[in-house]
Amino acid sequence: ILMAKMEHQSSPTPHVLIFPLPVQGHVTPMLHLAELLCLAHLQTIPDDWPPQNRPRPQASNVNIMKILKAMVEGMAPRAEPLIRELLFGTTETDKVTCFIIDGWLSFAYDLAKEAEVPVIAFRCSSACGNWSYFCIPQLIEAGEVPFKDMYALILTGNKYAYVQKLHYSENEEMDRIVCNVLGMESFLRYRDLPSFCRGKDKSSCDDLRQYFMREVQQTKQAQFLILNTFEDLEGPILSQIRSQCSQVYPIGPLHAHLKYRLGKEETPLSNNSSSSLWEVDKSCTSWLDLKPDKSVIYVSFGSTTTFTADQLMELWAGLVQSKKYFLWVVRPNIIASSLDGPIPEDLLEGTKKRGYKVKWAPQDEVLAHRAIGGFLTHSGWNSTLESIIAGVPMLCWPYFSDQQVNSRFVSQVWGIGLDMKDTCDRSIVEKMINEVMDEKKEELCRSMDNISQAAKRSIAEGGSSYSNLNHLIDEIQAMSK
Numbered sequence: 001i002l003m004a005k006m007e008h009q010s011s012p013t014p015h016v017l018i019f020p021l022p023v024q025g026h027v028t029p030m031l032h033l034a035e036l037l038c039l040a041h042l043q044t045i046p047d048d049w050p051p052q053n054r055p056r057p058q059a060s061n062v063n064i065m066k067i068l069k070a071m072v073e074g075m076a077p078r079a080e081p082l083i084r085e086l087l088f089g090t091t092e093t094d095k096v097t098c099f100i101i102d103g104w105l106s107f108a109y110d111l112a113k114e115a116e117v118p119v120i121a122f123r124c125s126s127a128c129g130n131w132s133y134f135c136i137p138q139l140i141e142a143g144e145v146p147f148k149d150m151y152a153l154i155l156t157g158n159k160y161a162y163v164q165k166l167h168y169s170e171n172e173e174m175d176r177i178v179c180n181v182l183g184m185e186s187f188l189r190y191r192d193l194p195s196f197c198r199g200k201d202k203s204s205c206d207d208l209r210q211y212f213m214r215e216v217q218q219t220k221q222a223q224f225l226i227l228n229t230f231e232d233l234e235g236p237i238l239s240q241i242r243s244q245c246s247q248v249y250p251i252g253p254l255h256a257h258l259k260y261r262l263g264k265e266e267t268p269l270s271n272n273s274s275s276s277l278w279e280v281d282k283s284c285t286s287w288l289d290l291k292p293d294k295s296v297i298y299v300s301f302g303s304t305t306t307f308t309a310d311q312l313m314e315l316w317a318g319l320v321q322s323k324k325y326f327l328w329v330v331r332p333n334i335i336a337s338s339l340d341g342p343i344p345e346d347l348l349e350g351t352k353k354r355g356y357k358v359k360w361a362p363q364d365e366v367l368a369h370r371a372i373g374g375f376l377t378h379s380g381w382n383s384t385l386e387s388i389i390a391g392v393p394m395l396c397w398p399y400f401s402d403q404q405v406n407s408r409f410v411s412q413v414w415g416i417g418l419d420m421k422d423t424c425d426r427s428i429v430e431k432m433i434n435e436v437m438d439e440k441k442e443e444l445c446r447s448m449d450n451i452s453q454a455a456k457r458s459i460a461e462g463g464s465s466y467s468n469l470n471h472l473i474d475e476i477q478a479m480s481k
């Protein structure tokens with residue numbers, strides 16, 4: 001839980017209480033937002049929650065969303081007293097002006113309502129991902145969701161099952177176009193919908209859908225909605241969201257926006273505090289220094305993706321067979337089960353020759369390195385935006401949640417990457433790495449350059465995200481009067 005004091009503005013000083021889901025992909029943009037709001041008289045308030053008792057995503061190939069939902073439910077009773085104290089127990093001068101709440105944490109809305117503190121929703125994923133969540137009621141009503149079960153296959157990652165399934169009509173079923181997500185009717189396939197729209201375990205997927213419908217309802221009640229995106233990238237989808245939420249502020253890409261504003265500050269208040277929940281291994285940058293320009297594929301799947309042993313071996317073999325240099329982030333908990341048997345000699349040899357593994361990389365720095373030519377990613381929204389700012393084309397292997405939608409936009413709408421979803425076969429991994437790094441490199445880089453430039457324009461003075469943030473700050477200032 002964070003408290004941001006926007007002290008660079010004239011008095012009275014607004015105090016913004018910020019509440020992120022404790023997952024890397026949410027903590028990072030929330031901290032960037034906090035720093036942007038106050039540049040950067042930021043206080044973190046310890047939540048008095050012993051590390052061993054914190055619910056955290058476990059290595060699991062079952063359903064990470066169920067785990068995250070359970071985490072939120074476990075967190076609510078612990079966080080509530082502290083939030084209450086901050087919202088109700090403050091003196092007049094320290095009064096909370098507004099409460100910025102993560103899109104997963106709607107239990108906090110009720111507390112804000114009780115304390116009569118205005119709420120600003122911050123949903124950390126893309127506009128396109130969020131809009132697909134907004135459309136769940138229409139999808140259910142039209143009978144488009146839930147649909148047939150491919151979920152088990154995707155998550156078990158059993159390559160033989162994949163191959164078999166490819167010959168069945170069920171696979172074609174997954175390629176059918178979805179009709180009830182307005183603005184995406186010409187290209188969104190069933191397989192591109194958020195993972196919980198698929199459902200072997202019917203009751204738990206129903207439960208998740210209900211959960212997200214409730215969260216969306218709360219978002220609509222918020223006074224403002226902040227999104228980490230920019231008008232030129234997601235304008236048409238932002239218009240759809242604006243049809244349901246009155247005041248939407250796209251102010252991203254936040255990581256670059258923060259850097260831009262800090263660069264402009266004469267005396268930066270922030271000492272570039274790290275938002276990383278993991279220990280960063282910087283040794284990989286010296287390895288990259290020795291490699292030719294655009295010759296390395298960076299491989300990272302964010303903070304929550306897990307693989308089965310089978311999937312990991314397919315991916316690894318594909319990386320080695322591609323004969324490209326690769327820098328691979330292998331988190332200690334990235335694999336959900338143990339590997340059976342010894343690792344084949346050719347994989348070890350190929351990795352020694354061309355690979356470098358770390359547990360957690362300085363991703364922003366890595367993507368900006370001249371040696372990086374492609375990014376094999378899970379399409380988490382922060383990773384996608386970081387890749388856009390760095391101008392690096394992507395190969396997407398989405399895992400859950402908004403990632404399925406993001407990867408469709410990356411490949412089909414923006415043309416800045418390829419989408420490998422629902423497959424995990426070494427020959428496909430090899431082929432698609434080569435496409436991103438060689439055969440399709442030029443066309444992907446051309447689109448990426450355009451979008452990357454647009455992203456940089458949006459956060460620079462006069463750009464849409466820059467102006468939107470100024471308006472938001474004015475609104476928050478006005479609330480404190």
Ligand code: UDX
Pocket residue numbers: 023024025026028124125126276300301302303304305329359360361362363364379380381382383384386400401402403
């Ligand atoms: C989650 C969801 O997965 C994602 O779909 C949603 O949009 C946001 O929340 P996560 O899975 O962690 O996030 O992925 P992502 O959004 O890409 O965020 C990961 C962050 O960790 C990025 O900022 C990335 O730079 C950072 N990272 C990742 C590192 O700093 N080092 C690494 O080695 C890997």
